[in-house]
Amino acid sequence: MSKLISKYKYVYVIAGCLVLITYTGCKTPSLVQREANTETPARYNDSQDTLNTAKLTWKEYFTDPYLDALIDTALHNNQELNITLQEIEISRNEIREKKGEYLPFVGLKGSAGIDKVARYTNIGAMESNTDIKPGREMPEPLPDYLVAAYATWEADIWKKLHNAKKAAVSRYLSTVEGRNFVITNLIAEVASGYYELLALDNQLDIVKKNIEIQSNALKIVKMQKAAAQLTELAVRRFEAEVLNTKSLQYTIQQRITETENRINFLLGRYPQPIQRSSKNFEDLIPEAVHTGIPTQLLANRPDIKQAELDLAAAKLDVKVAKARFYPSLGISAAIGYQAFDPAYLIKTPKSLLYSLGGDLTAPLINRNAIKATYYNANAKQIQAVYNYERTILNAYVEVANQLAKINNLEKSYELKAKQVEALSQSIGISNSLFKSARADYMEVLLTQRDALESKFELVETKMQQMSAMVQIYRALGGGWN
Template sequence: MLNLSKIYTCIAVICLVQIGCKVPAIVENKAKPTVPLSYGNSTDTANSAAIQWRTFFADKDLETLIDTALKNNKELLITLQEIEIARNDIRVKKGQLLPSVIGGGGIGVEKVGRYTSQGAGDASTEIKPGTEVPDWLPDYKVGAYATWEIDIWKKLRTEKKAAVTRYLSTVEGKNFLITNLIAEIANDYYELLALDNQLEIVKQTITLQQNALEVVKVQKDAGRETSLAVKKFEAEVLNSQSREFDIQQKIKETENEINFLLGRYPQPVVRNTTAFFNAVPQQVQTGIPSQLLQQRPDIKQAELDLAAAKLDVKVARAEFYPSFGISSSIGFNAFKPSYLVKFPESLLASLAGDVAGPLINKNAIKAEFDNANARQTQALYNYEKTILNACIEVSTELSNLSNLEKTYQLKSKEVNALTASIDISNDLFKSARANYFEVLMTQRDAVESKLELIETKLHQFNAVTNLYRSLGGGWQ
């Protein structure tokens, strides 16, 4: 008979040796996020990030595009599967906390050597009076087997908590993707409107230049101008016509960028071109920098990644301690199927407990613990970097908006002045008080200023969209 007291003594000795060994202490890197008190001197807490994107973007055509993207964007669909994977990881970790029970049965046959302890015993064993155990003995069994690791050091529960934290992190990652997706679609949409307006200006310019070319030809026939002037005007018309095709190509590329984001094949993008100049960029309220910690999904994701990394360190530390397991089985075992139902003769049962842990050569465990600590430090730096990046993005877009507003006002005056100068230069040219070069340069300057005005308007819309994204708006 086994001496149970000796077994318990062995287990206690192993545990004491394990616990007595030096286990590295956890050096927890606590995150202490610090952000400026305000953007400039404003302490207003009203924040446009809390506004839903449907309210923020009032254009119905743009709203339809965003709705389609949120349903069909391939990258977003891939991210949703990553969330599903993270959710299933939680189920895996939960399952490890519970006993594992396996049911099954088996059929076999065996022959043992006659000159073995088992064979010698079988030779004298009678199944029935006067009958020896046959050389080839069938074996039938059916039963259930269970194993269970006792989570005495909370390693498995910590792993489950880390899995839950990573699941929440993937959700925030999805929200951050939605924020960027909405901003990208809005920026492409506004670029498309700007290109449409630029194309219209170029077409109007071509008509104006063709009219000027006809005037120059008439003056050449009258001997008032040379063929050089005619060729210069022809070259200007050809230049504008080539620019028209360049813009058309950019329109097609931008449409296809939007189609890709919407997860659909190339097709025209519905939009109201005339609304571009009439629309006024949305006013954005920035609130205070500390609100970024709650509004920006990437900051919340980095914070959750840091929390998960801290839990990983605790899991890695638990590997230094012994693990406790219980295994058991119950079923029926016999050499004839009819004997399986005979109770208790065919009953098979077992119960065992075990403890195991590393005694020597712990380098691999130490290395994994050190790696977990390093990943925790990485996650901390990434969290701090994400906060820093968010504050800088908001500051940059605020400055951009302010400067663009001033630029647009000046560009508008420039366009008005150059538009008026076109008629003046044409009248002077007809009365021979200005040469063809002055007319050409005036037309060229006017066209460039109009195109630049549209670019400035586009940059205003983009800056508003980017500021809304930087504040954490769009995922709600």
């Protein structure tokens, strides 16, 4: 019996070590998990309409041919978008990398070398004392030739490598949604810049017309001054007003240049004139918008889908980090030929070599690095949860803000249009009263100034209306599809 126990004691020791490794490796720290809250309000307002403008393509939503041409150019040439496309390619390659990690690694190896053992060493002494028949001695120095195939493979027992690949796939899909989000914002930026350009053109036209009106008034004032009906003060005040208005046109021209260049930058080209039609800008009517229901944001907004995929990847990272506590099984094998003479290299089975081995390893002492990685993965997963919730909340707020802005701007535009009409009529009235000496010249100046400002504000309000139309389309997640 004692001999039997002695015979198998090494087996018992090895089995005990394996049990200890497995027990120690499977013991992982406990963490508090948090699930994302994806609930949204039932509706934006009292509407039950499920139609959603985000489903329209940008060509269906924007009908101005000049604007469509600009957007099309931006989608082909914009550098930021092209950078994002390369990020997608990088993520795709990371999937290939992760996929290769859980497949066997197979390689070929060939080597040639020479070895001279010192006589006064243990190996040299053994060789010198070996009784070898004359003519059969090993060559000295001893050549060594090897041709072999080898393979290594880590058995993915705990799905560590598979989960790493799934996380890479989620991140790849996240970069795709990131590209879609860039497209949505790019279209909105180009469209907003285009409508701003139209508004500036109209403001410049208003300034030029106002300069003509003020110049005519200045002529009348000079004539009245010559007739001793007015003083030099009135002439100088009118001249100052004309000069101020003339200087205003250069301020607007500078804004036009900067806006054109901003659009050209988005289009990935050097500054050049932007083709556009500024006529009838004030007659533009914003497109009718259907917001649908808030839950549709989760499917339409690329940034929400991107945050969701980032969260899925972060959850998988936690599983990967947790699997590092568990034992890992590695298998290695090799087969080939080895000899000290090329003539003997392919002699079978004498020159044949092969090996097969497996190892089971698990962290036992000083697991701080693995714990830190595990805690970090969990913290990043919780961050991803908050980011996902914040992205959903931000999307809802953006839509709600733009809805309110569209309604308020519509009412504001109606009132400002009436204001412009009233002040435009007051210019003619003030001029007539001034000619008949029934109104002071300051009344004429103030009326002209108020009329100019009101026309500017009317154009500005129209631009904000068109911009709100663009932003609600972006907020709903339109443009990328």
